[in-house]
Amino acid sequence: MESSPETLRLDRRRAAIVCAARNLFVDQGYERTTLAETVARAGGSLATVYKLFRNKDGLLEAVILETVASGEALVRDVEASGLPPAETLRRLAEGLYRHFLAPDVIALVRIVIARSISEPQFARQFFERTANRTRDAVAALFARWQASGTAMNGSPTFLAEMFMGIFVSDLQTQAISHAAASSQLPERLHERTDFFMTAAGLSAACERRLGNSEWAPDPSVLPGWFTEAMAVPREEGF
Amino acid sequence: MESSPETLRLDRRRAAIVCAARNLFVDQGYERTTLAETVARAGGSLATVYKLFRNKDGLLEAVILETVASGEALVRDVEASGLPPAETLRRLAEGLYRHFLAPDVIALVRIVIARSISEPQFARQFFERTANRTRDAVAALFARWQASGTAMNGSPTFLAEMFMGIFVSDLQTQAISHAAASSQLPERLHERTDFFMTAAGLSAACERRLGNSEWAPDPSVLPGWFTEAMAVPREEGF
DNA sequence: ACAATGGTGTAATTAGCATTACATTTTCGC
DNA sequence: GCGAAAATGTAATGCTAATTACACCATTGT
Numbered sequence: 001m002e003s004s005p006e007t008l009r010l011d012r013r014r015a016a017i018v019c020a021a022r023n024l025f026v027d028q029g030y031e032r033t034t035l036a037e038t039v040a041r042a043g044g045s046l047a048t049v050y051k052l053f054r055n056k057d058g059l060l061e062a063v064i065l066e067t068v069a070s071g072e073a074l075v076r077d078v079e080a081s082g083l084p085p086a087e088t089l090r091r092l093a094e095g096l097y098r099h100f101l102a103p104d105v106i107a108l109v110r111i112v113i114a115r116s117i118s119e120p121q122f123a124r125q126f127f128e129r130t131a132n133r134t135r136d137a138v139a140a141l142f143a144r145w146q147a148s149g150t151a152m153n154g155s156p157t158f159l160a161e162m163f164m165g166i167f168v169s170d171l172q173t174q175a176i177s178h179a180a181a182s183s184q185l186p187e188r189l190h191e192r193t194d195f196f197m198t199a200a201g202l203s204a205a206c207e208r209r210l211g212n213s214e215w216a217p218d219p220s221v222l223p224g225w226f227t228e229a230m231a232v233p234r235e236e237g238f
Numbered sequence: 239m240e241s242s243p244e245t246l247r248l249d250r251r252r253a254a255i256v257c258a259a260r261n262l263f264v265d266q267g268y269e270r271t272t273l274a275e276t277v278a279r280a281g282g283s284l285a286t287v288y289k290l291f292r293n294k295d296g297l298l299e300a301v302i303l304e305t306v307a308s309g310e311a312l313v314r315d316v317e318a319s320g321l322p323p324a325e326t327l328r329r330l331a332e333g334l335y336r337h338f339l340a341p342d343v344i345a346l347v348r349i350v351i352a353r354s355i356s357e358p359q360f361a362r363q364f365f366e367r368t369a370n371r372t373r374d375a376v377a378a379l380f381a382r383w384q385a386s387g388t389a390m391n392g393s394p395t396f397l398a399e400m401f402m403g404i405f406v407s408d409l410q411t412q413a414i415s416h417a418a419a420s421s422q423l424p425e426r427l428h429e430r431t432d433f434f435m436t437a438a439g440l441s442a443a444c445e446r447r448l449g450n451s452e453w454a455p456d457p458s459v460l461p462g463w464f465t466e467a468m469a470v471p472r473e474e475g476f
Numbered sequence: 477a478c479a480a481t482g483g484t485g486t487a488a489t490t491a492g493c494a495t496t497a498c499a500t501t502t503t504c505g506c
Numbered sequence: 507g508c509g510a511a512a513a514t515g516t517a518a519t520g521c522t523a524a525t526t527a528c529a530c531c532a533t534t535g536t
Contacts (some may be wrong), residue, residue, distance in 0.1 A: 013483080029355035031269070034523060045484040046525085056524070107355075113413055114352030117267035117345075120416040127415040154433065161407070162433055168410050169403040176351055177365040178358040195392065195400055199437030251513085272493060283514040284495085294494065 014052055016042040022063045026107040030060055030114070057119075060111070064126060068108055070133035071096050075141055085145055085202050093166060093193040096134070097185065100167050106174050113175070131168070135160045153201040162199070166192045252290055254280045260301045264345040268298055268353070295357075298349070302364060306346055308371035309334050313379055323383055323440050331404060331431040334372070335423065338405050344412050351413070369406070373398045391439040400438070404430045 020042035024033040035056055039046055053059040074095045078088055099105070116123030135157075142156035152159060166189075173179060197203040258280035262271040273294055277284055291297040312333045316326055337343070354361030373395075380394035390397060404427075411417060435441040 010483095032356060035525090036523080039485095043484095045486090047485085047527095048483060050525075051483085109414075110351055110355055113348055114355070116414055116416060117348055117352070118270065124415045124417075127411070131411075131414075153436065154429075158429065158433075162430065165403045165407040168407040169399070172406050172410050173365070173369075176347075176354055176369075177362045178354060179362075191392075191396060192400065195396075195437045198391065199433045248512095273495090274493080281514095283516090285497095285515085286513065288495075289513090 013044050013048060017044055017049060017052065017059070018062055018066055021059055022067055025060070025063060025111060026104050030111045060115070061122065064108060064112060068105055068126070068130055070130050070137070071099050072133055072137040074099060075134070075137040079141055085150055086197060089163070089197060089202065090190065090193050092138070093189055096167055097189055100171055101174060106171065109171065110175050131164065135164050138163055151201060153199065159200050163196055166196060251282050251286060255282060255287060255290065255297070256300055256304055259297050260305055263298070263301060263349060264342050268349045298353070299360065302346060302350060306343055306364070306368055308368050308375070309337050310371055310375040312337060313372070313375040317379055323388055324435060327435060327440065328428065328431050330376070331427055334405055335427055338409055339412060344409065347409065348413050369402065373402050376401055389439060391437065397438050401434055404434060
């Protein structure tokens, strides 16, 4: 093992560089940010950047992978609060919205899309780690609900896709149009979530038919698709 | 007026350059395409490019604006066939999908997003001319239906936004992940459209209650929001 | 205190490409 | 055919920024 202080020092440099780079990338984009600028802001030197990240692309990769994570943790947390489906979905919607539509995240998504032209497999990996993983976590949640007797229209995977659609379309809008973050978020979000729940057969009205007071899951007999959809959420930063 | 053959010649050059540029941009992206390459493919010369488009940015602008148009015309055409709402929406979904998810369009959207970092107002204009205009056309369609007695859950604008969400989320997926165009389009699309219609209260089941045989709009008394939503579709290429 | 390891600062090196300039050829009305 | 106007081809120019090389300073373990 290396001596701890040495490692710490190196790590601190690395963190500082990644942080400075992230801020600059978010403000100006990747192409317009020079390594000289990054180094000027982070301290350190060009040579260090090349040692740590091999080249500018490597730095971008580090920035992206260390900044944007999936919403799995959020799904886990909201589910853990044990609320009935309708309320769970409302909170989930709010949390995912906050997560995926944070200005920094949008800016980085723009950069990833731009780079996807020359490096498709990097973009694919990014997408895998964020959107797909989150979608799978939501699908698994739906699967658990369905397994415990909550009726809904459609397979968990399909419903998860549609649920994610609530955010993605806004993400696209913001990514392209640079619209100011709308302040009417809360209502819009609720409206959309309710729309989703209506179609999915999960709206509050439906729940009342089952008595929504003490909603408790019952993990007993599982349908066929359950096994694949039930992939256990992995440990990963939010 | 200039003499006709002269103008024709100039126009033909222009068209050839735009076409070559579009193909190259779609294949390689904007940054990686050099003007020399474009000119080599189109014939003509660098000097001509600078005369016609002022600079590389101008060429991009021309390519984008002459290639991607809104789906207004499609909305008009599908509506004109006079089918009941459910069937109209299915066809509309199919048409819009084909339009917005064509590989060329996706590639150009990628480029616009990339450029939106340094030129936000150009990107906003693009968005305005494509997605927003299409959404408004769909909203106006919903407004007309609602005005003629078709019941639905939510304002036309809101419903149009949700309807567009069906495509946008896939557009995002394709733009980022470069997934091969899915061949399972038809089913997925139908499934989603039906999902939308369920939530919107427009599904076939609902229609049957009104008798869906000879569905005919009745543009008589209009609700308050109608005027703004009813913006007449403008002439524009599809 | 002292070497050694490794970070730092600066100054080349390099390369790509947009943009410009200009000399040559083509087009087209007359 | 002729000459003006425009198009073409080619060869600079110029700039930007990634990448590399190298000489100088800091930290750390002994």
